[in-house]
Amino acid sequence: MNRVQEAMSWVPKAQYLLFTSIYELEAQTIDALTAKLQIPIYSIGSAIPYFKLSDRLSPISHDNEPNYVEWLDSQPKASVLYISQGSFLSVSNAQLDEIVAGVIDSGVRYLWVTRGEAARFKGGGDDNRGFVLP
Missing domain, CATH: 3.40.50.2000 (Glycogen Phosphorylase B;)
Known part of the structure; x- marks a missing residue:
C-alpha cells in the first residue's frame, strides 16, 4: 500500500500516464481517471517483460x-x-x-x-x- 500511495503522489506532476492494459477492457476506469486527473491516459496493451x-x-x-x-x-x-x-x-x-x-x-x-x-x-x-x- 505504501508503494501505491507513493506512486499516486507523483501523478499530479505527470504529463500523461501509461497503463499496460487495453482500453476496451477498462474503459470506465480509464475514462474516470482521465476526467479526475485532467491528463492524457494511454492504454498500451499488455507487455512482455x-x-x-x-x-x-x-x-x-x-x-x-x-x-x-x-x-x-x-x-x-x-x-x-x-x-x-x-x-x-x-x-x-x-x-x-x-x-x-x-x-x-x-x-x-x-x-x-x-x-x-x-x-x-x-x-x-x-x-x-x-x-x-x-
Missing part, C-alpha cells in the same frame, strides 16, 4: 524452441489471439483447465504468455496453432 525479450529475439531460443516472432510472422495476418493473464490473475486449477480447453476447442491461433508449466497450455497434436511463451 523486457528482461525476457532479449532471449526470445534470437532465431532459436535457449530451449531450442522456435522463436515466437518467427512463428507470428508465419501466421496469417490478424489471425492470432494474444493471451496473457498477467501476474495479478489468480484462478483455480479447474478454472485454468477450463480456460485452456476453451481456447484449444475454439480452434483459434494463439500466443500465450504464461507463468508456470508451459505444456499445460499447449493443445494436443502438432497442429502449430498455438505458441506458449513461458
